[in-house]
Amino acid sequence: MTITPEREAELLASIPKGLLINGEWRDSSDGSTYDVHDPATGKVLATLASATSEDALAALDAADKAQAAWALSAPRERSNILRRAFELIQERAEDFALIMTLEMGKPFNEAMGEVTYGNEFLRWFSEEAVRDYGRYVTTPEGKNKILVQRKPVGPALLITPWNFPLAMATRKVGPAIAAGCTAILKPAKLTPLTSQLFGQILLEAGVPAGVVNIVSSKSASGISGPIMKDHRLRKVSFTGSTPVGRQLLKDAADNVLRTSMELGGNAPFIVFEDADLDKAVEGAMAAKMRNMGEACTAANRFLVQDTVAEEFTKKFAAALSALKLGRGTEDDSQVGPIIDSGARDDIHELVTSAVAAGATVVTGGEKLEGDGYFYKPTVLNNVPNDAEILRQEIFGPVAPVTTFATEADAIKLANASEYGLASYVFTKDFSKLLRVAEQIEFGMVGFNAGVISNAAAPFGGVKQSGLGREGGAEGIDEYTTVQYIGIADPFTDAK
Template identity: 65%
Template sequence: MVATIAEREKELLDRVPTGLLIGGRWRDATGGATFDVEDPATGRTLLALADAGPEDGKAALDAAVAAQESWARTAPRERSDILRRAFDAVTARADEFALLMTLEMGKPLAESKGEVTYGAEFLRWFSEEAVRAFGRYSASPEGTLRVLTVKKPVGPCLLITPWNFPLAMATRKVAPAIAAGCTMVLKPANLTPLTSQLFAQVLLDAGLPAGVLNVIPTTRAGDVTGPLIKDSRLRKLSFTGSTPVGRRLLADAADNVLRTSMELGGNAPFLVFEDADVDAAVAGAMAAKMRNMGEACTAANRFLVHRDVAEAFSTALAGKMKALTLGRGTEESTTVGPLIDAKSRDKVDELVSAAVSSGAKPLVGGAPAEGDGYFYQPTVLTDVPADNRILQEEIFGPVAPITVFDDEDEAVRLANATEYGLAAYVFTRDLGRGLRIGERLEVGLLGLNAGVISNASAPFGGVKQSGMGREGGPEGLSEYLSTQYVGISDPWADRA
């Protein structure tokens, strides 16, 4: 008999660990505290998870510290093989991970399956990079020394992940730490912790030793992570989230001069020049804007369109947005799921309302959707004033505000007029112009005639207040390695 969707959901949720993973064992939180994880499409509780407190955070760091020395000595090939087994397991269980992400985060199943593919690639990529943490050996310029550089694991790490990509954000941090020989304390977002729980169990099943990965879901993030950041035994902090929280964490990390990687907020401009293929630009805009319902730091946030093609682009984009179908992500017809919670939906509505009050015109959408769940209508706004709040803040929702420009200089000025510098998108048929504009844009990621560019083999990260450090690519492994220099006396010095 074929199981119904409801039966599949229950069977899957029954397999998700609900405790804290500390020292290789799933256990209750101190005092037995729990919190509920809900389905944002219905408001229904999915599971109750152990809610870590400060004592649990310390126990997790104790376990990571205890495991660090032996884990650092583990052969790179062994670390590589663990990651490869985890990749194979996540890939084999793609349907489970996709359904779990859809349940706790809301995205349509098709998008969740795409995230499984993307997230699993970090496991495969870093399984291959684990054996390539190369140092070097050379003679000093004056010949009196031999220069040996050695790559060593940084040490115990605190990894803090956001709610919007429950699998990929975990694999993007955990995989390079494993490859480098670092132990970890992972604190997943309390809105979407279930995927990290299941992923951690996959790593244990793949042979990851006890204490290398410890997982502490919590609703008291500051109380739990604050003492860890102040603990001199912690050697690295990797955080993905908002810029205001990132600033506070950087201030806390300063006391111990803690090594940090920060992937923070974004305000990505999407530039369409007069020579662009409008159909290709609209397709790219849909990919850059509507991936994850717009709840992505790389999401196109501001659409800057040349005056000559603004009407054609806006009309075509509005038509595509209008054709989308809102619904629970488990339904086959759904192309747009809910926002993560009521607060997020209300913020999007506030931004749209303020823009409309300032003269912006909604071509489609412009309001929350009726019914259960935290849904917002896909929205296109035109005639948005260049100084409007919706162009200054990260929308994190399915809203595309459009403003026009007249020449390259104005386009670049508008694109760079933000404290953020994560991603940008440029559509033009002129490759020279694309490269020229790219060199002028203050961003860490650029999509040239492409709306989705994230890839495990490429460095991901921003400039300005979008953060520091890189995840993915060879650069992603370097973030978890320190360099030691050994000066060796000239081996030829005693030769006659």
């Protein structure tokens, strides 16, 4: 695809700029707006309506009014709508990839990968919509029957982050629609354009008015606050930082809301001495550099057995230093910009702090001068185990390497974190993998694989990384509630 300024302008002009409430695009109640910027240039891409608290409640009104009819809709109807949305996104894959490249910064080819990954949630949940099983069994004493069915939990608030603008929306909207829940989608203010285009697709696919509402806003609390205080909301699903997740859990407690929280990560990437080091480096590149490292599943700590640490680090640094930085629309770009200047400064502060504590810069460690918020892919060696960079989520293209001597040491270092989302283990010994997986405290483990996210798999973590799962058969369960019906023995009169 040739990406010209004219092509960019045409796409940006076609995207709705208003709020999607009750099936219609409208201005904010007070006329307020905000700008969306290109992190590769700092220039304004578009100006959107900024939802107010009044708009948030209008979206909840629409979702609440649509809930009863939508809950009773045929599963096949919901399935067909999701399948049509999947097909429409496939047809406009390049549009979605380009808009993500523009507003988030990732290289176009990588953005195309997100379209494939994110769109798969719509196809997966289109199939799960008609497979939401209950059960009908006899009580143990044989006197009565037990009927168990799953019902939609009700109107849901879906809050998505900026780093995967399409996948995070489809991962929440897909199961909500499949289960029969109405929804209010609040995209991140840094990358809302993808959700705006997604909303347009949902309308084309036949989503009824009020079933999915989209309220982009420069004030996250101005949207979540009033909605979560309203008793009509029954579910909140949030992907973002752990501190914000903790606050939302506190707010959710007042109305005893069903919650799904996909929060921070601090993924260990464990390389044992028997690993295929070339495959380990390949996996490390995928686990670290996907989305410029701006992913909750990104490898954050590289724990390498001391006997192979020097060789692994040398090969890894060589691979990282060969990557080409540039605006994502450039054909040869492999690493895009960091999302904004503040995030880039935070990354650099972690690097300089680690160096001050005794770490060595093997490659990178610098901001790029000029337009945009670029940071050189970085490898740090000899990182002390108590360094801040090993405790904090880096969210950037920086790989701190530390060593361990034994399997027990690796497990101890991996678990030395309040987070427990993704982890990666590289070894040729399957028994060792099973031992390690049994003992490390993480919701997901990659075995000789640097990318493990898949719509058919349950995504989620433990400890401070959150609650609940997205994707897989478990994903739709998060949007349902269980109802038990006790039935008197239907054979009583026949006996």
